[in-house]
Amino acid sequence: MVSAHSYTVILDRDKTINDDPGYLNDPAKVALLPRAAEGIRLLNQFGIRVFVASNQAGVAKGLITPEQLAAVNERIVELLAKEGARVEKIYVCIHGDADNCDCRKPKPGLIRQIIAEQKIDPLKTFVAGDRARDLECAIDFKIRGILVGDDEKHEPANMVLRAANLFEVASYVLEAVFEEESHRKVHASATAFAPELEKTRASGKKVVFTNGCFDLVHSGHVQLLAQARALGDYLVLGLNSDRSVKALKGPSRPVNNETDRARILAQLPYIDAVVIFDEDTPIELMKKIQPDIQVKGGDYIKEKLPEYAVMRELGKEIVILPFRKGYSTTGILARSGSK
Numbered sequence: 001m002v003s004a005h006s007y008t009v010i011l012d013r014d015k016t017i018n019d020d021p022g023y024l025n026d027p028a029k030v031a032l033l034p035r036a037a038e039g040i041r042l043l044n045q046f047g048i049r050v051f052v053a054s055n056q057a058g059v060a061k062g063l064i065t066p067e068q069l070a071a072v073n074e075r076i077v078e079l080l081a082k083e084g085a086r087v088e089k090i091y092v093c094i095h096g097d098a099d100n101c102d103c104r105k106p107k108p109g110l111i112r113q114i115i116a117e118q119k120i121d122p123l124k125t126f127v128a129g130d131r132a133r134d135l136e137c138a139i140d141f142k143i144r145g146i147l148v149g150d151d152e153k154h155e156p157a158n159m160v161l162r163a164a165n166l167f168e169v170a171s172y173v174l175e176a177v178f179e180e181e182s183h184r185k186v187h188a189s190a191t192a193f194a195p196e197l198e199k200t201r202a203s204g205k206k207v208v209f210t211n212g213c214f215d216l217v218h219s220g221h222v223q224l225l226a227q228a229r230a231l232g233d234y235l236v237l238g239l240n241s242d243r244s245v246k247a248l249k250g251p252s253r254p255v256n257n258e259t260d261r262a263r264i265l266a267q268l269p270y271i272d273a274v275v276i277f278d279e280d281t282p283i284e285l286m287k288k289i290q291p292d293i294q295v296k297g298g299d300y301i302k303e304k305l306p307e308y309a310v311m312r313e314l315g316k317e318i319v320i321l322p323f324r325k326g327y328s329t330t331g332i333l334a335r336s337g338s339k
């Protein structure tokens with residue numbers, strides 16, 4: 001299951017979360033921007049951590065007292081709380097340009113402090129703000145940035161999106177998190193998968209292997225995969241590459257390319273790893289994986305399978321599981337009128 005808990009979003013304050021009349025020093029004048037609380041709440045709901053990093057040079061200039069700054073921050077927290085949204089901590093630089101501190105954005109000090117104090121992973125972090133400097137302060141840490149609004153014309157090198165508001169920021173972050181987390185299960189080759197497999201074996205898990213094209217995933221596939229997983233502790237799915245699907249099923253297949261097929265399968269909770277393979281049979285892949293059990297879905301006679309000799313030599317088991325009757329990708333295509 002995808003977990004978003006290890007991700008973090010660091011937000012600018014003025015013109016990102018709240019409106020800014022300039023040197024905001026009166027809590028009564030605090031107003032949240034449209035969809036700001038909704039966006040923060042959405043991140044909260046997925047367990048994504050939210051912090052604020054804000055330049056407040058008004059303090060150095062004597063336009064905002066430290067007490068006023070605290071009162072304004074408190075008011076923002078209070079207004080967010082009314083909408084069920086929460087920021088964990090607000091980090092502030094109170095210096096002006098003349099102070100030449102390390103924390104005034106675009107300098108990296110505030111971000112460095114958050115990384116150290118909160119023990120966050122920069123590669124699982126996003127920054128968002130209305131100014132280029134809100135993004136630039138995070139470039140050294142390879143943190144991705146989202147510009148909010150269209151006031152800023154300069155687009156920093158780490159910008160991945162321009163969003164209208166924090167709801168759009170949250171939507172983008174969620175999409176990226178789910179994509180990344182499911183992608184962790186997908187391996188482009190047996191070689192790329194070797195370190196992960198070694199770890200799995202070392203932890204004493206019983207490895208189950210099955211393979212196929214999974215072009216248009218149907219309930220027969222899903223049930224077979226759930227059953228395969230129930231036979232052991234760790235299910236590896238060998239996924240035929242686009243080239244090998246074409247070789248097996250003809251030039252009009254696959255309907256979905258290997259990237260999409262892998263993406264769909266990786267979202268299934270009982271699949272632990274997807275490995276794409278390019279050969280016509282999974283034999284080479286199986287020699288490398290050496291599964292404890294191979295599951296074959298369909299009407300097969302064990303002894304007639306090309307992989308039978310390999311599994312026998314390894315002293316491992318093949319389990320034939322019948323497909324649910326009436327379910328096949330070919331059948332779906334026939335019903336839809338394509339071939």
Ligand SMILES: [Zn+2]
Binds near residue numbers: 093101102104
């Ligand atoms: Zn500073």
